[in-house]
Amino acid sequence: MQNTETRGRLLALFTVIIWGTTFVSTKVLLTGFTPLEILFFRFVLGLVFLFVLCPHKLPKRTFDQEKTLAAAGLCGICLYYLLENIALTYTMASNVGVIICVAPFFTALVNHLFMKQREPIRRNFFIGFLVSMAGICLISFNGTSLHFSPVGNFLSVLAAVVWSFYSNLVKKISSWGWNTILTTRRVFAYGILFMIPALGVLPFRLDLERLCNPVWLGNLLFLGLGASAICFVTWNGAVKLLGAVKTSVFIYLAPVVTVILSALILHETITPLAVAGTLLTLSGLVFSSKR
Secondary structure, three states: OHHHHHHHHHHHHHHHHHHOOHHHHHHHHOOOOOHHHHHHHHHHHHHHHHHHHOOOOOOOOOHHHHHHHHHHHHHHHHHHHHHHHHHHHHOOHHHHHHHHOOHHHHHHHHHHHHOOOOOOOOHHHHHHHHHHHHHHHHHHOOOOOOOOOHHHHHHHHHHHHHHHHHHHHHHHHHOOOOOHHHHHHHHHHHHHHHHHHHHOOOOOOOOHHHHHOHHHHHHHHHHHHHHHHHHHHHHHHHHHHHOHHHHHHHHHHHHHHHHHHHHHHOOOOOOHHHHHHHHHHHHHHHHHHOO
16 A cells, blocks of 8 residues: 555656646747647647557447546646646736645545545545645745736636646546556547637647747646656556645645756746745645545
């Protein structure tokens, strides 16, 4: 049991470390791509990579199982990232980063209200949530003023709600005992399928010449292969081992990763406020995970 939890936490930790850098990559790509274009290209790259990695077929599925896979693709691939990317065009990344971190609370709520196999939610979870959110606010708004954007903030909240449904759907899919790469690949395929109607409504152009720009190509490859293909497999594996609610609390670490990477790569100064926020966030994560 202990080994299972340790593996699950390591998978979740690895995933969040990678995901903690994606806001920067997305912001860079928004200078040359629309939110829908970024979403479409990264998950097509991810789908191709997963096919190469594991070309086998999924076991025979029932209609209900296929519906669950399709719902996961709609929530976790299409809607979540589309809402998040559009939110970034209306408000600052710090705002989006804070609001997205509310996802663990919604994950617990959705699990309690809609799932047949409910995970136990203890008082520690809610206390840890409040402590972590206080720390995340200190980190994200350190040295900046709060930028209130009703549209951007609403889209960010909606993205967090959608992600909570995805996490619980993944937990249900993992109970079937299938290969995680195969189920993730199927979810990707449905996510891309649900994007197709949006291609004719929202701004989108193929224009592959843009991929000649090494900065844009590098960021797309990072988002497609690393943050999408690999990280969705590791995240889904963590949910399989820990459950949707326990895994979701690792989302609190994303702003901490951003602060640390900014200091190491961009040589930005870590202020006392950021240090305090980091300690609060880590304390909340530990407290939420305690039995």
